[in-house]
Amino acid sequence: MLKTTSKLLVGAALIAGLATTASAAKTYKWKLATTWGPTLSPFIDAPNNMAKMVEEMSDGRLQIRVDASNKHKSAFGILDMVKGGQYDMGHSASYYWKGKDINTLPFTTMPFGMTAPEQYAWFYHGGGLELMQKAYKKHKVLSFPGGNTGNQMGGWFRKEINSLEDLKGLKMRIPGFAGEVMAKLGLTVTNIAPGELYTSLERGTIDALEWVGPGMDITMGFHKIAPYYYTGWHEPATELQFLVNERSFKKLPKDLQQILLTAMKVSAYDMYIQNYDMSATAWSKIESDYPNIKIKTFPKEVMDAMKKANDELLVEKAEGNPLLKEVLDSQKAYQKKARKWTEMSDYLYLKDNL
Amino acid sequence: MLKTTSKLLVGAALIAGLATTASAAKTYKWKLATTWGPTLSPFIDAPNNMAKMVEEMSDGRLQIRVDASNKHKSAFGILDMVKGGQYDMGHSASYYWKGKDINTLPFTTMPFGMTAPEQYAWFYHGGGLELMQKAYKKHKVLSFPGGNTGNQMGGWFRKEINSLEDLKGLKMRIPGFAGEVMAKLGLTVTNIAPGELYTSLERGTIDALEWVGPGMDITMGFHKIAPYYYTGWHEPATELQFLVNERSFKKLPKDLQQILLTAMKVSAYDMYIQNYDMSATAWSKIESDYPNIKIKTFPKEVMDAMKKANDELLVEKAEGNPLLKEVLDSQKAYQKKARKWTEMSDYLYLKDNL
Numbered sequence: 001m002l003k004t005t006s007k008l009l010v011g012a013a014l015i016a017g018l019a020t021t022a023s024a025a026k027t028y029k030w031k032l033a034t035t036w037g038p039t040l041s042p043f044i045d046a047p048n049n050m051a052k053m054v055e056e057m058s059d060g061r062l063q064i065r066v067d068a069s070n071k072h073k074s075a076f077g078i079l080d081m082v083k084g085g086q087y088d089m090g091h092s093a094s095y096y097w098k099g100k101d102i103n104t105l106p107f108t109t110m111p112f113g114m115t116a117p118e119q120y121a122w123f124y125h126g127g128g129l130e131l132m133q134k135a136y137k138k139h140k141v142l143s144f145p146g147g148n149t150g151n152q153m154g155g156w157f158r159k160e161i162n163s164l165e166d167l168k169g170l171k172m173r174i175p176g177f178a179g180e181v182m183a184k185l186g187l188t189v190t191n192i193a194p195g196e197l198y199t200s201l202e203r204g205t206i207d208a209l210e211w212v213g214p215g216m217d218i219t220m221g222f223h224k225i226a227p228y229y230y231t232g233w234h235e236p237a238t239e240l241q242f243l244v245n246e247r248s249f250k251k252l253p254k255d256l257q258q259i260l261l262t263a264m265k266v267s268a269y270d271m272y273i274q275n276y277d278m279s280a281t282a283w284s285k286i287e288s289d290y291p292n293i294k295i296k297t298f299p300k301e302v303m304d305a306m307k308k309a310n311d312e313l314l315v316e317k318a319e320g321n322p323l324l325k326e327v328l329d330s331q332k333a334y335q336k337k338a339r340k341w342t343e344m345s346d347y348l349y350l351k352d353n354l
Numbered sequence: 355m356l357k358t359t360s361k362l363l364v365g366a367a368l369i370a371g372l373a374t375t376a377s378a379a380k381t382y383k384w385k386l387a388t389t390w391g392p393t394l395s396p397f398i399d400a401p402n403n404m405a406k407m408v409e410e411m412s413d414g415r416l417q418i419r420v421d422a423s424n425k426h427k428s429a430f431g432i433l434d435m436v437k438g439g440q441y442d443m444g445h446s447a448s449y450y451w452k453g454k455d456i457n458t459l460p461f462t463t464m465p466f467g468m469t470a471p472e473q474y475a476w477f478y479h480g481g482g483l484e485l486m487q488k489a490y491k492k493h494k495v496l497s498f499p500g501g502n503t504g505n506q507m508g509g510w511f512r513k514e515i516n517s518l519e520d521l522k523g524l525k526m527r528i529p530g531f532a533g534e535v536m537a538k539l540g541l542t543v544t545n546i547a548p549g550e551l552y553t554s555l556e557r558g559t560i561d562a563l564e565w566v567g568p569g570m571d572i573t574m575g576f577h578k579i580a581p582y583y584y585t586g587w588h589e590p591a592t593e594l595q596f597l598v599n600e601r602s603f604k605k606l607p608k609d610l611q612q613i614l615l616t617a618m619k620v621s622a623y624d625m626y627i628q629n630y631d632m633s634a635t636a637w638s639k640i641e642s643d644y645p646n647i648k649i650k651t652f653p654k655e656v657m658d659a660m661k662k663a664n665d666e667l668l669v670e671k672a673e674g675n676p677l678l679k680e681v682l683d684s685q686k687a688y689q690k691k692a693r694k695w696t697e698m699s700d701y702l703y704l705k706d707n708l
Binding site for chain 1: 413507698703
């Protein structure tokens with residue numbers, strides 16, 4: 001099954017399986033719906049850059065209108081709108097619809113999981129992309145990497161977390177598998193659209209939240225309310241996703257399919273690098289410009305409990321779900337292999353060059 | 355000057371400055387010369403994949419023939435051939451022609467320099483790409499990232515290196531700025547085309563060499579002659595380069611220019627990920643399949659001497675060369691900024707998750 005999906009859906013082979021003989025001269029006008037607001041860099045830049053590249057490379061034959069969340073008013077309805085055909089494409093994060101289909105969750109990131117280069121290697125050389133198509137097949141939607149945030153920060157808290165007890169009962173915005181982990185540790189966990197995060201924290205709807213990293217977080221102003229800023233454990237390489245309605249894709253001629261695939265791929269990598277730059281720039285000014293932010297690392301007791309809860313949940317959630325088990329096993333095996341090389345190369349090098 | 359170059363040559367803006375009104379229907383047949391042999395993965399895959407993407411996206415209107423080194427017999431003559439117009443494009447490593455133009459050297463990698471994501475962020479958001487165009491301007495050649503190897507291993511030695519004394523007098527293949535460092539430490543330094551590396555080591559033309567990392571090195575068989583394999587310090591993120599003859603580029607219509615730029619960019623990122631996978635796979639089998647390879651780290655005395663020599667050479671080489679100084683200063687400043695974020699994100703995360 002995996003092999004058939006793989007042959008049909010990956011890279012250039014994808015085209016051979018799905019292309020039609022539509023005229024090369026025809027102009028295609030597509031719509032893309034994103035979870036993000038119209039100025040939320042770098043997330044919104046990924047679909048905008050993709051659409052611009054597609055238009056330029058196709059000399060205007062494929063035009064993609066990007067609708068931000070203020071237009072369609074459905075930040076978390078992206079999968080449904082692409083599946084239903086209201087939109088040809090979407091740009092969001094796969095773990096936002098874990099309640100509808102948990103099998104799509106792991107393609108964003110996993111707590112204690114792979115770093116960005118490890119995860120891209122898994123997607124493109126370790127079977128990850130094939131598994132992602134397999135998970136989305138029932139929705140008749142194709143899915144591709146849509147931009148990585150790199151290692152995320154562990155979130156903003158009003159008070160210092162000195163023990164597991166300090167976490168219990170907190171209401172926290174934290175999506176994905178990390179949300180499951182935090183729920184197991186006794187937090188009340190929720191997800192909130194990006195545009196409502198600050199107000200929710202200000203009004204006490206939530207006590208704590210994680211968002212992305214310094215490049216995106218500080219402009220949101222969270223530090224004014226919750227100045228304890230924790231280092232990351234839960235989202236080591238958050239990959240956003242492009243979704244493409246399968247019927248729309250099939251209607252494109254081969255050259256436009258290849259243009260679209262290439263533009264999605266490069267804009268995803270580009271967002272990783274853009275966010276690296278934004279985070280580096282913000283971090284370099286954090287001490288001078290925001291002296292009240294308190295950088296913290298979770299104490300060992302808390303980290304150990306998170307790891308234990310994560311391990312237990314991985315077993316629990318995969319029970320009776322062979323596809324989820326296949327995805328999690330594939331990620332685990334690849335991470336084990338890649339992490340040894342990461343240790344010998346970048347980690348050892350950085351240790352001597354900080 | 356930098357600002358003007360930047361406006362003309364980067365990203366979409368590049369096109370506006372250089373595009374002509376050539377007919378969109380015309381077919382362009384280009385030739386690309388590489389330093390690499392026809393099967394040298396992943397280096398040769400970067401230009402091959404780029405050419406394939408260009409052909410598919412342009413529906414055959416731009417065709418690029420990739421000539422490996424066995425065809426043109428001039429592994430290190432790539433810049434000259436692209437500059438002279440014998441080839442429209444090249445794929446090589448900028449530091450291979452440091453003897454002709456030292457200003458192009460730093461765009462490959464620098465000892466104790468940036469890691470791959472840091473360096474890509476410098477290229478695309480820290481002024482690196484603009485500086486690379488500035489350095490290549492006198493050659494009337496455009497230059498773009500062409501694929502990263504990630505952190506390279508420090509090389510293969512016949513005997514264990516326990517002191518600076520053990521290095522002195524060794525003949526070693528090591529290119530780039532690291533070669534300058536090793537020469538200062540008393541080694542005789544040379545560069546040798548990839549296809550002649552094994553024979554040179556076997557015949558004693560050289561006593562030691564560095565090549566890339568486990569993914570590429572082990573299939574070369576170096577361990578049979580020189581089993582001491584040292585961890586890296588000298589090439590933390592080796593970026594290959596695509597070179598494009600400026601006149602050839604100007605002749606392309608805008609859409610083909612954009613297709614070419616996008617295909618170069620994505621195939622460069624892709625090579626980084628491909629080599630990550632190759633290295634991870636090779637490393638995971640090194641203990642079981644190659645038990646005689648002895649993994650070592652240079653002793654502190656040697657590392658300290660390398661750092662000192664590197665610092666001195668950076669000052670020395672930049673003296674009286676304002677462009678080189680500008681490039682080195684830009685890299686140093688960006689690295690300082692980005693490394694703090696790398697430490698807080700991936701480094702701290704990896705420390706707890708090895």
